[in-house]
Amino acid sequence: MIFKRMAAMYVDPRLKLQMxxxxxxxxxxxEEIEGLIRVYADGHVERxxxxxxxxxxxxxxxxxxxxxxxxxxxxxxxxxxxxxxxSQRNLPLLVYFHGGGFCVGSAAxxxxxxxxxxxxxxxxxxILSINYRLSPENRLPxxxxxxxxxxxxxxxxxxxxxxxxKWWSGNCNPSKLFLAGDSAGANIVYNTATxxxxxxxxxxxxxxxxxxxxxxxxxxGESRTKSEKLAATPSSTSALTLSASxxxxxxxxxxxxxxxxxxxxxxxxxxxxxxxxxLPPLMxxxxxxxxxxxxxxxxxxxxxxxxxxxxxxILKGVGHGFQILNKDQISTQxxxxxxxxxxxxxxxx
Numbered sequence: 001m002i003f004k005r006m007a008a009m010y011v012d013p014r015l016k017l018q019m020x021x022x023x024x025x026x027x028x029x030x031e032e033i034e035g036l037i038r039v040y041a042d043g044h045v046e047r048x049x050x051x052x053x054x055x056x057x058x059x060x061x062x063x064x065x066x067x068x069x070x071x072x073x074x075x076x077x078x079x080x081x082x083x084x085x086x087s088q089r090n091l092p093l094l095v096y097f098h099g100g101g102f103c104v105g106s107a108a109x110x111x112x113x114x115x116x117x118x119x120x121x122x123x124x125x126x127i128l129s130i131n132y133r134l135s136p137e138n139r140l141p142x143x144x145x146x147x148x149x150x151x152x153x154x155x156x157x158x159x160x161x162x163x164x165x166k167w168w169s170g171n172c173n174p175s176k177l178f179l180a181g182d183s184a185g186a187n188i189v190y191n192t193a194t195x196x197x198x199x200x201x202x203x204x205x206x207x208x209x210x211x212x213x214x215x216x217x218x219x220x221g222e223s224r225t226k227s228e229k230l231a232a233t234p235s236s237t238s239a240l241t242l243s244a245s246x247x248x249x250x251x252x253x254x255x256x257x258x259x260x261x262x263x264x265x266x267x268x269x270x271x272x273x274x275x276x277x278x279l280p281p282l283m284x285x286x287x288x289x290x291x292x293x294x295x296x297x298x299x300x301x302x303x304x305x306x307x308x309x310x311x312x313x314i315l316k317g318v319g320h321g322f323q324i325l326n327k328d329q330i331s332t333q334x335x336x337x338x339x340x341x342x343x344x345x346x347x348x349x
Contacts, residue, residue: 031136031251033244036104039136039251053108056081063121067113068168072153076133078146081107082168083120083127092125092176092210092346095150097132099183099321101218101248102143107131111324115335122336123343126172128154132188135252140263143184143252147192151204158206175208178346183240183321184248186217191263198278210349213342215285216292216320217299219266220249220259225294237289238319245291267302274306281309283345285338289319313341 031039038046056067064086072078085091098105098112106112107129120127132146157165158174179189193200193212200209231242249259260268267274282303286296303310315322315334322331323338 031247033101033103033247036244037251043136045137047104051109051111053106054110054113056108056113063117065117065120066167067117070165072130072150073146076142076146076149077131078133078150079107079131080150081113081116081129081131083116083129084168084171085120085124085126088124089171090173091171092123092178093154093172093174093207094119094123094125094127094178094180094213094346095154096127096129097143097147097179097181097185097188098129099181099185099216099218099324100134101244102135102140102184102187102252103248104134105184115324119339119342122339123346125178125343125346126168139254140252141191143188144191144195144263147188148195151192151196151207155204155207174206175210176346176349177204177207177209178211178213178349179209180213180215180342182215182323183218184252186214187219187263189214190217190266193279194266194277196278200278200280209280211281211283211345212279213283213285213345215323215338216287216290217284217296218245218248218292219295219299220245220264221268221295222258222260222265225298227293228291228295231291237317237322238287238291239321239325240291240319242291267298271302271306274302274308277306279303279308281311281345281349283311283313283341285313285315285341287318287320287322288314288316292320311341311345313338 028041029038030041035048035050056069066084066086067081069079069081072080096116098107112129116127116129130147130150133142157169161169179193181189189212196203228242249264253261253264259265262268284296284300286293300310300312315338317330318334323335
């Protein structure tokens with residue numbers, strides 16, 4: 001989820017145009033994260049265009065990667081940006097969900113485009129970056145539905161193998177499917193994987209889900225963790241503040257729910273159902289300076305206690321969203337470490 005300094009702009013992926021929504025006077029503001037999103041009392045939503053959207057061809061050839069956009073669902077306008085390393089076949093297939101607190105962000109954002117171009121090149125995998133519906137116009141479970149439906153669309157491509165999609169489907173191995181995402185995108189990955197549950201092999205066949213990768217997963221809870229309590233003031237090293245986190249949850253959960261809703265807090269009631277939940281191997285990537293540090297560590301411990309296979313990666317000296325927002329030396333080093341860990345995980349499953 002994102003983040004201070006970032007905002008979204010409406011994109012029509014078929015036209016490759018950026019179109020700022022017109023400013024309207026709509027009464028008082030009911031919710032706001034400065035620079036990112038403003039929700040008026042009458043429901044009108046504004047997202048200032050701080051982060052630029054880029055066309056899929058931008059810098060792609062320089063990385064040895066081809067990138068193109070495809071429409072998944074015309075009714076929800078769900079689409080994907082597909083990244084394919086050139087001249088390589090039988091590659092793992094990674095379905096990626098961007099962050100943004102469920103409320104902002106896009107698969108066309110320049111920061112995600114650059115990150116996933118580099119990841120496809122370094123990790124040697126085909127990546128489908130999913131552009132899903134945002135809250136509060138489409139509250140949860142809309143993003144989960146879009147994630148699930150994207151997998152069903154992917155399954156249909158694997159079954160029918162249409163000629164118009166051979167340019168990417170012919171390069172990947174459907175028996176090596178991975179789900180990945182950062183922040184709210186990681187939350188979507190987890191909740192999509194739990195929805196598949198024990199029916200995963202039947203629902204996805206001929207696809208085989210080999211693992212899920214959660215980068216700084218956006219979970220919450222009514223009880224504050226130590227790292228959340230210590231985050232009383234904004235930090236230049238981490239993109240997520242506690243007040244922004246609370247606002248994202250108010251805007252994305254069902255109106256009567258609190259942060260102990262299972263979509264937000266998978267450990268509510270002690271995570272009593274975790275042992276019954278079928279999940280593939282997990283890799284959880286945690287930033288040392290993230291307000292979600294303790295919540296992510298608790299999640300890993302609970303998953304391991306429930307008998308799940310969990311690889312935990314701690315990224316030292318960096319905060320939330322460093323891999324897409326920060327270009328300083330330590331962030332660049334940790335981003336390379338993160339990509340190396342992802343590559344090792346997907347090629348060892």
